[in-house]
Amino acid sequence: MQLNTLMRRAVFLDRDGVINRAIVRDGLPFPPSNLDELEILPGVPEALQKLHDGNYLLIVVTNQPDVARGIANKEDVEKMNDHLASTLPLDEIKTCYHDSGDSCLCRKPLPGSLIEAAHEHDIDLSKSFMVGDRWRDIEAGQTAGCKTFFINYHYAERQPDTPDFIVSSLLEAQQIITGEF
Numbered sequence: 364m365q366l367n368t369l370m371r372r373a374v375f376l377d378r379d380g381v382i383n384r385a386i387v388r389d390g391l392p393f394p395p396s397n398l399d400e401l402e403i404l405p406g407v408p409e410a411l412q413k414l415h416d417g418n419y420l421l422i423v424v425t426n427q428p429d430v431a432r433g434i435a436n437k438e439d440v441e442k443m444n445d446h447l448a449s450t451l452p453l454d455e456i457k458t459c460y461h462d463s464g465d466s467c468l469c470r471k472p473l474p475g476s477l478i479e480a481a482h483e484h485d486i487d488l489s490k491s492f493m494v495g496d497r498w499r500d501i502e503a504g505q506t507a508g509c510k511t512f513f514i515n516y517h518y519a520e521r522q523p524d525t526p527d528f529i530v531s532s533l534l535e536a537q538q539i540i541t542g543e544f
Contacts (some may be wrong), residue, residue: 370487374414374540375477375504378425378456380496381514381533382407382447390519392496394427397439398446402469405536408451415452417541419483423447423456424476426499455480472502477509494536496521512536
């Protein structure tokens with residue numbers, strides 16, 4: 364068995380709050396419910412293009428438990444994902460539709476989606492990054508062995524333990540990753 368010394372680097376991205384605007388109610392973030400509510404955040408297209416140009420794989424890992432809860436429609440989530448995939452230089456979108464009680468390994472804070480992507484795309488997790496706006500994103504990235512970027516919107520919920528970087532946007536994270544900051 365030959366070891367591949369040219370493993371790839373990736374930036375794993377949460378969707379809502381990182382790529383597109385989360386809907387904040389009572390201090391808590393919620394996903395948009397349909398394509399009409401989907402709004403790509405300022406600076407995201409430029410940041411993703413620079414990361415893509417820097418030879419990073421761009422993989423969205425998103426929890427969408429409202430489908431399992433019967434609050435959201437899977438087709439609407441997929442339409443939003445398809446729109447993002449056709450508009451932005453993303454390599455893949457991995458969506459977990461399970462709820463917390465489903466014992467699913469792909470649901471963040473578990474790192475299953477990141478580890479699966481690493482196996483599928485020959486990714487070196489120790490040279491990769493996870494960018495998220497919630498503690499679940501940061502914990503998944505840390506458990507997988509990635510450096511983590513926490514976009515702090517000061518949600519009224521648990522904050523992550525010791526992210527590697529605290530930033531205000533994906534653009535700021537991109538600038539640090541690509542050495543522009």
